[in-house]
Amino acid sequence: MSEIFLRMENIHKKFPGVYALNGINLEVRKGEVHGLLGENGAGKSTLMKVLGGVHEQDEGKIYVEDNDCGFITPSKAAKLGIGFVHQELNLSEALTVAENVFMGRLPYKNKSLGIVNYKKLYSDTELILERLGINIKATDLVSDLETAKKQMVEIAKAISLNAKIIIFDEPTTSLSNKDVTSLFNVINHLKKQGVSAIYISHRLKEIFDICDRVTVLRDGTYIGSSQVKDISQDDLINMMVGRSLSNLFPKEVFPQGDVVLETEGLCDTTGRIKDISVKARKGEILGFAGLVGSGRTEVMRLIFGADKIGKGHVKINGKLVKLKSPEDAIRHGVCLLTEDRKKQGLSLVMSVNDNINITNLKSFLLNHKALRQTGEKFREALLIKTSNLDALAGTLSGGNQQKIVLAKWLNTNSEIFIFDEPTKGIDVGAKAEIYHIMNDLVRKGKVVIMISSELPELLGMSDRIYVMCEGKITGELNREEASQEKIMALATVGGAN
Structure with a gap:
């Protein structure tokens, strides 16, 4: 050796x-x-x-x-x-x-x-x-x-x-x-x-x-x-x-508010997602746990209108909504930060500024000065590390790419932020910054839903956790009762039971 x-x-x-x-x-x-x-x-x-x-x-x-x-x-x-x-x-x-x-x-x-x-x-x-x-x-x-x-x-x-x-x-x-x-x-x-x-x-x-x-x-x-x-x-x-991160998960607890998002009996057209009924409230980070292939991402795609709903319905602020496309979801204040930011969340060959503004182009005549001011605002607010706004998104680190995706959605009137594996492939310093941003969103009355395969992350940041197995919800745990053992039991044998 x-x-x-x-x-x-x-x-x-x-x-x-x-x-x-x-x-x-x-x-x-x-x-x-x-x-x-x-x-x-x-x-x-x-x-x-x-x-x-x-x-x-x-x-x-x-x-x-x-x-x-x-x-x-x-x-x-x-x-x-x-x-x-x-x-x-x-x-x-x-x-x-x-x-x-x-x-x-x-x-x-x-x-x-x-x-x-x-x-x-x-x-x-x-x-x-x-x-x-x-x-x-x-x-x-x-x-x-x-x-x-x-x-x-x-x-x-x-x-x-x-x-x-x-x-x-x-x-x-x-x-x-x-x-x-x-x-x-x-x-x-x-x-x-x-x-x-x-x-x-x-x-x-x-x-x-x-x-x-x-x-x-x-x-x-x-x-x-x-x-x-x-x-x-x-x-x-x-x-x-270069500094101590004594608390890896800087969780803040806020008062629980009204139900903003609710699904009842949600199913897809393939039979993979079965009877999903969940509620997400203001003032909470709602976690989704499960093994790879359990159906977590597929549920979020249904809510975002990316896949067709077979049965069931979605309510936002108590009203039934039809989500036949991502455009419908965005119009109702839903945004999805995808797991694969490089293929689904960003255009790597476009600039940082263009990626930030791509969700909020309302006219064929572009006001470049205003777009640049918007880009600078989010660059400063989210501490995006880039030489300039004209740098290509593909040249930035994973953590900064994730911040660009987030800036893109913050540049809309979104109420419901769905994070699918938000810290995948990024370092501990950038993770802490993403967690602080999630806290800030909840503080402002937004709803945050987080899918993660990292159990310490789910336990550290979630107020409630739904666990999925084989396309079904197999359990719901609040922050006080949740543990790695309970989550893994529901994620593995929960489907069979």
Whole structure:
């Protein structure tokens, strides 16, 4: 365990106007899982791009197994045994597992005629899958696989390139608890075979569950490294954000008001969502818990008019409303901050200012001065970190992208704010800011509904929690009685009962 596989020393990288990396050090031992932590914009991705050959360092040295690597290119990184499992999977859905694993390196019987040796292709892939201990067939179509198994195909791709170290970038953002356990089993399996891992995650619990050591970056600088067993969660947070977040969940309790949103017997047209009856009141944050696939997001899509209601109805402020489209929902004061902000919440190729104003364009003749004033107002109010309002939304960190989505809806007359996984993929500092914004909304008499797979987040911020399982509401818990054990019982066996 003490033998060093990778050493990055005094790495510097500048971009126009930005000092992205300022003297970063990273040391990874053979057969260890090394956590890499820091807020969005701390330099984690840039450091990994230097390691993967996407960027060249301006200063500093990289050693692999004590050999000075100089500048690394992507092809050189592969030869050195550096593999990546990215947060956004890079697979061809129409091809088999084997064809994805050996894409660009298929074994041929006759290459000039394009005749692939499928027997060898499948047998080589099966050996890798067997090594990983995962239940996937080489002949399976990737499009037929669950997200967790697609991720295993990405790991198999890295192993097929004889990877000696694998970088996992936020690998669990789309996984259920069961799938996370399976992923950790594979990582531990590889660890026993001497394969190292760099594990990037904003979920601190995972760092303590899977990592041996951890390195923290902040604002492009190296803060420190430690054995995970020798450091506390509070210490890690302090290192990441430069201040203590003594209360991770700054919950404020307000007087309960009237029912603003009510559903009665709500069903979809597919039979997946069954008889949903819920109430949301002024003065509360209403949480929705459940495992991945329990139907939480689907219920919110019905309320937002994105999917067709099969049976049942929705009331807003005591009046029946017809929600046949998102336009209907917006007109009645409902907004939805989607789980996938990049694909459904933002236009990444549009500016920050255009994204903020896109929900409130009431005329073909645009008043650019007024639109800019609006953009500046929300930029200041939500502390959106951007060089200027003309910067493309896709260039900002996850936490700041989430704030742009929120600004877009605050720029309307919305009364009901539905947050679907509001802190997914953002750091602890940005999470605290999102929680404060939710408190402010409730203080102003708005209704906040929060879907989250993070049980501590639900318990920390919710006044009431509905639990779903298999498309049904299986329980309702108030703040005082809710616990992780009760929620998990209702989320797992509640549907069967």
